[in-house]
Amino acid sequence: MKVFSVGEMLIDFLPGSEAGTYVRKAGGAPANAAIALARQGCDTSFCGMLGNDDFGRFLLETLRENNVTPVVRLTDEAVTTMAFVTLDEQGDRSFTFARKPGADMLLTREQVQCDAFEQAQLIHAGSCSLSKGSARDATVYALSQGHADGKLISFDVNYRNVMWDNDEQVAARAVREILPFVDFLKISEEEAGMLGGEAQIPSVMEQYEISVVVETLGAQGVRCYWNGRQLELSGLQAACVDATGAGDAFWGAFLAALSRAEVTATAQLTETLLWEALRAGNIAGWLCVQKKGAIESLPTRAQVEHYLHQMYP
Template sequence: MDLYSVGEMLVDFLPGSEPGSYIRNAGGAPANVAIAAARNGLEAAMCCSVGDDDFGRYLLGTLRENRVRCIRREPCREAVTTMAFVSLTEEGERSFTFVRKPGADMFLREEDVREADIRDTVIVHAGSCSLSASPAAEATAKALHLGREMGRLVSFDVNYRDMMWNGSQEACAAKVREILPDVDLLKISEEEADMLGGEAELPALMERYGLTLVVLTLGGQGARGYFRGRRLAVPGRRAHCADATGAGDAFWGGMLSQMRFRGVTQAEQLTEPLVQEALEYGNVSGWLCVQGRGAIPSLPTRQEIERHLV
């Protein structure tokens, strides 16, 4: 396997929709990253729990269609971990209200993360999993730690919305710092960077925890990259949206796929030109996802991305 993507699923509601109206083509960061990578030529494994309702069956079918293996399927009616009610304020800004289904964060467990699976892979990615005191959080931490111990390329997508379920911003920041020693590639937003001391502190943060690359996503304004403490300019394509369209996951899946395509198996092999190329590849992937209005059907293929590369 090329990619082992671990985490619970995230499902968002359509802006202004009534409770219970799912976006049927959403899958959450781990699923989206795995599918985006698979569409770019990688073999991907997705470790999650899929509920046995109509949405769960849809997602399971989508994963199979894209050659992504679901390691565990829950024989239960619970299909999601997090639900977001999205509406517009009077100023036209998006407003989010989050609700968690009882017991949903209990699906993913440490025993689901098997050493043999990680030993047989190249990249370990985790994200969209609560960092509160839960079995899912412990499973995520275990996957990252095993990946680092086995010398794999380890990637993590901080999800501020998930982290805030149990505790203060300070508690969330402490939990992120706890897992950073096991991470090579980190994806965060401006809000998440502020939680860790702000963008100006990123080079010091990278040095302290041994991070190789940090990609700061900027809503609808693309991204900025920091490679071994140096700031890299990411080409100015519109690569992300403000809410859960999957564009950020398309960016990350595209970036990881290009690193793997270039033969990278460890962070030490990354060079500035290679990282710059991977960021551009990911940027186009995210931009194409935005053009397609986001989510799984809009995650582009390698051929689609390469048609738009300069």
């Protein structure tokens, strides 16, 4: 299965080994998910805009080094966002964002209309892209057109407070606009309020014909809603979806498991397959948090499978 991820790519600055030092890495949920999918062996492309500066070139090289096909154009206009990340002892994160004056993702639907998009069977995006000026139209187009073309659609609801300046009504409207196109939705326990709360998830799924909703529960694990049922998986010995990048590691491994099973329509989903995907994602997130979200900690397929056989014999 070929995957096309569309959205934002930014610079994360993680705490270094000495006080006051930082390690830079690629950030942004759509880009991180693309890298996670590629490290799981999926044929993955990423579509976005990058600044024509040291940071933008570093991000472009990061994609290539991790076997992601970039559908990227460098621009002299201000687009690069920087995020300074603080992690506590449990791996929970907080952000301080810095954006260049007038920063915009500058993504257009014309850029999305490319061979990689046409060839992909799965389209992935994240809600941050719905709050970024010109990218909103391009993201909605990618999801709606992909849905119309019979592609599977994956969406990650993330960064509600940061991306919409704590305006939950605006955030919820933006997310609900694209729900009719979505097959696989990832959402955190905290952000379930954007759908009206956890109790409303089944009715939202029925209303918008969403096949799978995976709710991440921090150290407690994950809860999967599917076919009128709930599948719950306890977390491993870390807050595996809370450290930066770990949620994307989880989702990358989850989608990769569906990809390897050659799922091309949601009617092919089975409980056995969903359990396999949840377990792979759980281990991927746990592996990622061990290194506090460093880009090289997004695990490979071999690393995940090594622990799968140990923890789920």
